[in-house]
Amino acid sequence: MPILRTLLASLALILVGGAALAAATGRFRAFTTETARRIEVREHPLELPAVALETAAGTRINLSDLRGKWLLVDFIYTRCPTYCVALGGEFAQLQDRLAGPLAQGKVQLLSISFDPDRDTPQRLATYLKLFRDRGEGWLAARPIDPQGLARLEQAFGITVIADTFGGYTHNVAIHVVDPRGRLVEILDVGNPDLVAQAVLQRTSP
């Protein structure tokens, strides 16, 4: 019976293909890379590499030095006219909302530049000033060597592409790193209350 054979073969294909599609989309939850990396780190916290950074003050630190605190990390470049302005504004608002834990040294905000050639410490300092940095708990820094930048982009899942105006387009999010130095959550930008709430929940005993 050619019809039955075909039905059988088609059903088998649909089963196998459906399973493959389910596997490729994390059981039909993640159709984009952005959603996928959010689910991935929530389910499997990701150990971050130790990368040398230079801060806006010109001091050299290592990402691993910041262990022991909850970190909120975003990726920026200071010439950015769009997303990074939103991110900067949001970090400034978070400084107000998280003033307590920031003062206690439980939480640290960290903006990392993915354009280290142009973003000198002076420029990073100007970036902080632009958003009226409250002076506590917010570091802006650039990776010292290109390999460090590549390792950070790889670990955090940051894709940077050139746009048509001589700048960059990049995926935007706030990354939550736990005191053990593991990336545990990726949050959307645009709702600082939600981010503050998520952090307070994690830091309150």
Place this chain on the structure above:
Amino acid sequence: MTAHMLVQIPLLVVVGWLLVPVLPARVAATTAYWNHRGITGLVLATLAGAFWMLPRALDAAITDPLVDAAKYLSIPVLIGLPFGLSWPRAGFIVRGVFLLEFIATFFRLGWLYLIWPDRLCNNYLLGDQQRLGHYMVLIGAALFFWVAGTLLWGRMDSFTQARPPSPRTDAGT
């Protein structure tokens, strides 16, 4: 993004299609045994097509060379070849269902790309995504008018003419 989805992937499908005549006769006969009216082959092509429509898959093809290699291999073998083997065997209804869904997919995805405020692929700009959406809606419309024109003014049996040469044995066993 536009070039990736509307030029490269269709060309890879064509490559698979061109493989049909060089397929060993024994393989072609075996697939035909399981491929009544081309249904199995079109199911396979549709499933593989659905995978390569995932924004994730497209992103991964750009960032991961292994996924890219899988794309170059799987689109000809799992989409172009089964489509080329199946389309001539498909009758009026099978073709109608396939074309309807094919056209609807262009409209659905095109509309999604046009209105979606965020980038669906991390490797492409928003403007590129919107341009692709625009083209896809246009292609969907062109396909629709072509099919509608064929139904209205073409020969209705032009579909059945393309059946495999011996429909009698196909239906009898």
